Amino acid sequence: MALLEIQNLNRRFGGLRAVNNVSFNVEQGMIKAVIGPNGAGKTTLFNLIAGNLPANSGKIYFNNAQINGRKPYQIAKQGISRTYQNIKLFHGMTALENVMLGRHIRSKAGFMAGMLNLPWTWPEEKKIKEKSMEYLGLLGVAECADTEISNLSFGQQRGVEFARALATEPTLLLLDEPAAGLNIYETAEIGRLIMKIRGSGITVLLVEHDMSLVMDISDEIVVLSFGEKIAEDIPHNIQQNEEVIRVYLGDD
Structure with missing residues (x-):
């Protein structure tokens, strides 16, 4: 099919x-x-x-x-999700935060509510964080979760980019x-x-x-x-x- x-x-x-x-x-x-x-x-x-x-x-x-x-x-x-030839991750953010951004497309609260850390979004944000860690683990870069993107190797950044793409399901x-x-x-x-x-x-x-x-x-x-x-x-x-x-x- x-x-x-x-x-x-x-x-x-x-x-x-x-x-x-x-x-x-x-x-x-x-x-x-x-x-x-x-x-x-x-x-x-x-x-x-x-x-x-x-x-x-x-x-x-x-x-x-x-x-x-x-x-x-x-x-x-x-x-449909995609990655790019030139890695497009957000510097100044950690690997986990980058993947969580991708995951927000599947959230009910939405990206802005999550960024504002509104109390009613906390349970869902916890689930988004847990799911994002799963994708980092799947791609073999879970140990980089709390590392700022610019401090990762090119290969590790590619793994984080894959994880962010997968986070959109x-x-x-x-x-x-x-x-x-x-x-x-x-x-x-x-x-x-x-x-x-x-x-x-x-x-x-x-x-x-x-x-x-x-x-x-x-x-x-x-x-x-x-x-x-x-x-x-x-x-x-x-x-x-x-x-x-x-x-x-x-x-x-």
């Missing part, structure tokens, strides 16, 4: 077709990767799905409901270059974490340049070039696809 359906999606910036008539599905429970050269339209595609950009034409369905034109917070409430998680800036050991750990996330029942769509990671963890791969889809298949077949090799993978 398709959890996410992209139908003939288009996005232009002036005369540039950043996403050009792209269509594909993401089945529930899978890890699907989107790859391609720089400027292929991968991040623009994510911005369209998450509501950060409007499409010029085409349709996006999530859980059989069209989500075109909805605001990012509305899409997040429906069950997504059905679909969009990961934009999760291994960017990580060393080989941290990348291997990110791969294990993504598999663990999928094992918890969350569907994953990721953009990534690390081909070893992509080939190891993906069920299917979509390849973009100059905004167009040029291939969609299982990893083994993508590695053998002559056009993909010519455009992106190379002969090595």
Whole structure:
């Protein structure tokens, strides 16, 4: 069953077709990767799905409901969460506080009431804190809970960002270059974490340049070039696809 359906999606910036008539599905429970050269339209595609950009034409369905034109917070409430290539955590706050911010999208009291520490929000704030600690533990960074973000390593910050995304209780998680800036050991750990996330029942769509990671963890791969889809298949077949090799993978 398709959890996410992209139908003939288009996005232009002036005369540039950043996403050009792209269509594909993401089945529930899978890890699907989107790859391609720089400027292929991968991040623009994510911005369209998450509501950060409007499409010029085409349709996006999530859980059989069209989500075109909805605001990012509305899409997040429906069950789509994302991370960014450049980590977007709040400095001056601890790891736990960052994750709690993500969790507030599921709170009844709301973010502002929680920030004002109103007495009637205290029971729910306690539950939010407990749940946020669970996500930090799941991602292996619970020991960093009370540490200010700027004092964490890049890999630890990535783990906190994952935890914050999971705190929104997504059905679909969009990961934009999760291994960017990580060393080989941290990348291997990110791969294990993504598999663990999928094992918890969350569907994953990721953009990534690390081909070893992509080939190891993906069920299917979509390849973009100059905004167009040029291939969609299982990893083994993508590695053998002559056009993909010519455009992106190379002969090595």
